[in-house]
Amino acid sequence: MATTNKYMNIFQELSSEIKNGVFKPNALLPSEHELCERFNTSRETIRKALTLLSQNGFIQKMQGKGSLVLDISKMTFPVTGLVSFKEIQQSLGRDIQTTVHKLELIEAEDWLANQLECPEHALTWEVVRARTIQGERVILDKDWLLQSSVPSLTEEICGDSIYAYLEGQLGLNISYAKKEITVEPATDEDRALLDLDGYSHIVLVKNFVHLEDTSIFQYTESRHRLDKFKFVDFARRRK
């Protein structure tokens, strides 16, 4: 829970107080000066925490006035950014089953080596999983992970959350990702492993995940039935 960072701790404490209604929407946070006293720290440190709150949609800072608490309930929260399928569904309190259809160590073909920006024939875990929500198989997740970063992988881990294993057990440092969302014709595999319900197309979310050394170690295709797809994004205007 407690990270070593002062401003990170303050951010987490304030954000959970907002979530728990200690600070209500449309009210003002205590002033930066007051927060300095409460957390016994300097103003720049408080400001780093407030900047994080602002970037994550918790508050709106207004010069001369204060920091206004935004209404999180209106934001279908935080589905944007680097959040795994499981984290999102858990936050919605959904009931999900995962079926692992494939878990193999393969050699990367040229198209895959291209996506992963790795040498051809690099050893790669290929994982195919279907996600069942409320009795319907509506998402097909296809993952490729470089074995150089992930030495071993078991069906048990894939049935749970790969992310939790990577960050928790392996201590991999994920730093950023690029997502691409498009709509594509459904493949035979989609029709076999999903309940497509007559839809001829699927929403394809490609995800390129980078480590702190900037190398790609995971490429994911998340294939969603059209009517079960939703993406929410919160963005601040950069002047």
Added chain:
Amino acid sequence: MATTNKYMNIFQELSSEIKNGVFKPNALLPSEHELCERFNTSRETIRKALTLLSQNGFIQKMQGKGSLVLDISKMTFPVTGLVSFKEIQQSLGRDIQTTVHKLELIEAEDWLANQLECPEHALTWEVVRARTIQGERVILDKDWLLQSSVPSLTEEICGDSIYAYLEGQLGLNISYAKKEITVEPATDEDRALLDLDGYSHIVLVKNFVHLEDTSIFQYTESRHRLDKFKFVDFARRRK
């Protein structure tokens, strides 16, 4: 060009140097200490500029090593965040025509008042525009703007860029927006005003745009033909 902010100027100068190849991908930026000397400023100010570069995908900071320049060309840049249709298309060098189908001042019905979080019957500009790309009408933009924020609106402005008018002429301060992306059945209006090419569904991007006082002043539905939709997102992991 030159904002009053030192760190903003440094961010813009460094980012354009990266774009122009002064700093090449996979090379390191000068150290923070060196940048302090070059820009004649303190280290925290340099670090604010570098944080912006990092958040926007230009660099990856590595403790003990330095700031690595990322390969922007791989990022289909910056389609994420609060960028208007016109800005995106211009950045891709595309050839676009806009047809204004409707431009009326109406009273907000209940569903619209709900989206805009405004009183019912509030005076609202309703704008419907079709976007033609390479000869095909593939995007239908439906905008609603509160007249209290936008007193007048002409067909000429709508044919160009509403955003440029709002920020440039009216001086409106847009601060953040929430986007929702889903897939919906095409309506009769979609079929009438777009070249749907047989597709039964469209990608719907809802956009709620907020001002600095946090009020919503614009609600937009951007309806895309399935095969002409693409969304790119760059996200950093928040630990």
Added chain:
DNA sequence: CAGTGGTCTAGACCACTTA
């Protein structure tokens, strides 16, 4: 070890809001 970035401080000055 020297050099890098990561965090934190105490204070300064400015711009904006409200009364």
Added chain:
DNA sequence: AAGTGGTCTAGACCACTGT
């Protein structure tokens, strides 16, 4: 005028990377 947030500074100490 007093209180708020926005910017900037000069310095400190720490953690990590390389040689």
